[in-house]
Amino acid sequence: MPELPEVEILKEELRREVVGRRVEEVVAFEKTEGQFPIVQLREAVEGRAVVGVRRWDKMLVLDFEGGRSLLIHLMMVGQLLLSPPFAGQPRDVCLELKFADGARLTLGQVRLKYVHLLPTAEVDNWPPIAKLGVDPLDESFTVDLLRRLLAKKRGMIKTTLMNQAAIAGLGNVYSDEILFRARLHPQRRASELSEEEVERLHASIVAELQRGLELGGSSEMAFLHLDGSEGSYQESFQVKGRKGKPCFACATPIERIKVGGRGTYFCPRCQASYQSSSSSNSSQSPSS
Numbered sequence: 095m096p097e098l099p100e101v102e103i104l105k106e107e108l109r110r111e112v113v114g115r116r117v118e119e120v121v122a123f124e125k126t127e128g129q130f131p132i133v134q135l136r137e138a139v140e141g142r143a144v145v146g147v148r149r150w151d152k153m154l155v156l157d158f159e160g161g162r163s164l165l166i167h168l169m170m171v172g173q174l175l176l177s178p179p180f181a182g183q184p185r186d187v188c189l190e191l192k193f194a195d196g197a198r199l200t201l202g203q204v205r206l207k208y209v210h211l212l213p214t215a216e217v218d219n220w221p222p223i224a225k226l227g228v229d230p231l232d233e234s235f236t237v238d239l240l241r242r243l244l245a246k247k248r249g250m251i252k253t254t255l256m257n258q259a260a261i262a263g264l265g266n267v268y269s270d271e272i273l274f275r276a277r278l279h280p281q282r283r284a285s286e287l288s289e290e291e292v293e294r295l296h297a298s299i300v301a302e303l304q305r306g307l308e309l310g311g312s313s314e315m316a317f318l319h320l321d322g323s324e325g326s327y328q329e330s331f332q333v334k335g336r337k338g339k340p341c342f343a344c345a346t347p348i349e350r351i352k353v354g355g356r357g358t359y360f361c362p363r364c365q366a367s368y369q370s371s372s373s374s375n376s377s378q379s380p381s382s
């Protein structure tokens with residue numbers, strides 16, 4: 095599913111391509127549109143231009159003239175495509191914004207219940223947004239903040255990384271790649287990481303998200319850029335999907351376990367367990 099880098103990429107592309115465009119017509123395709131405020135949406139955005147695009151966690155927010163905002167969550171396989179340049183349209187289109195210049199922004203492979211219309215002034219305080227944790231691409235995400243977040247968590251580090259109320263935007267793919275980069279076992283207890291390990295984890299989160307952005311995101315599942323092109327992050331996964339294949343660092347076969355119900359890939363040697371790798375259980379302080 096799209097995680098933070100993929101949605102960040104779409105946000106930037108929407109800012110470049112869609113801000114300033116005026117909506118001529120809104121079309122909803124889903125049969126259950128009775129529950130969707132399509133009439134209000136038409137009233138709110140038809141004849142009005144997009145004035146801004148923002149992102150909260152994995153939620154895209156299109157702000158319109160007149161003080162209304164359209165919130166879109168792509169869930170597992172949602173696609174948002176602009177044509178042209180994209181020549182076709184996604185499968186299972188649920189919503190389409192037709193712009194006055196002939197371009198069309200089309201949302202597919204997601205249910206309309208994940209699309210919301212809100213007054214722009216209320217977006218910040220909308221409960222699903224207000225309860226989100228820190229955005230790891232934001233400059234407020236410091237080592238110190240991560241240390242304080244982890245100290246309060248009783249769960250495993252992988253589960254904590256994916257807890258949207260703690261750190262917003264990390265999912266199953268980036269979490270595994272981050273923990274491999276940080277050389278941390280996914281089942282380590284979040285609150286028991288050493289000072290040095292927290293620093294390493296922080297650097298790994300920032301670096302891995304940056305790598306995802308630079309590679310255009312992961313199109314392992316359904317993510318496409320606004321123009322229909324694919325990202326290439328999935329081509330350089332270190333552990334994700336590599337069960338039984340040799341670790342790129344040490345040649346030990348990558349293992350797959352379940353952590354918090356989610357398939358989790360890791361190198362049992364590079365990310366050795368707490369007991370076998372750490373000196374924390376002894377009276378000696380870490381030597382390196």
Ligand SMILES: [Zn+2]
Pocket residue numbers: 341342343344345346361362363364365
């Ligand atoms: Zn390894």
